[in-house]
Amino acid sequence: MKNAVPKIGVSKCLTFDACRYDGQMIPSEFIERMKPFLDFVPVCPEVSVGLGVPRKATRLVFNEDRYSMVQPALEKDCTQDMEEFLNSWLQDHPDLDGFLLKSRSPSCGIKDVRLYPTMNSQSTIGKGIGYFPHKIQQIYPHLVIEDEGRMNNARIREHFFTRIYLQNAFCELSTKYTISSLVQFHTVHKYLFMAYRPSVLQKMGQLVAHAKKMPNEDVLSSYQGYIAEVFSTLPRTPSIINALQHCFGYVSDKLSGQERSYFLKQIQHYKEKRIPLSALLSLMKSWIVRFQEPYLLEQRLFDPYPEELMDVQDSGKGND
């Protein structure tokens, strides 16, 4: 069943509870502002496996391709507890649309987590992903996992919102799947996918064309795999421009020569990073509305998530 708004698993210490090892809670302006719009599901893996608050620091040991979660001061190996808790918690929450986690924590950090070769080693062997996101990737490889600190970056934030709302819509498609609902979903997302990864859009189109001959589960799982591939990186400028030029083709013959050259000039300014993408999208959207171009009116490229979220400004807070 689709959630009314995207449901996001979140590190509990981010505004929800004073559960850090030192008894602190982390303030986050971004999460506070998002609370009316997103359904947050807070979880603290370390407290959930009984490590308590306050507690001795944990660390990640990476040895022979295997992760262990340990508390060196107590000579304690928490790996088994962590494994059991996370498997069960994740299986109890199959309807999450994404995750927002605390940076650099051995449990929650999505990258740059210090990795040690042994429990008591003084030196690290590198940096990697924390225990919780590693587990999420194993169980729900198609879901977006973001670091709350990165939400200060407008492009990363837009990418995150786009993905969670798309995942939310895909959930609805999965529960009420028919060939025509898949065609409709694919149609309205066509230019959004093109703006990200045109090569994957092509493969998705072939899948949709052959969907009738395939079992529903295979279609949905392949399509979801392609969605994950489309959104595996931020969109590249040439792909965005290519998608916008395709859209421009629908309205260009209704525009004056002056308007057409203005658009081309704005494309050039965007290439040179003198204007943001939102300026180009707004310009195109104003023409779509003016000419009531039906195919483009429903394109999610121009409306990937609710307008209220577009007002979210940078919090001014860096990674902590």
Ligand code: SF4
């Ligand atoms: S980073 Fe994760 S494990 Fe650490 S306090 Fe926050 S929620 Fe708990």
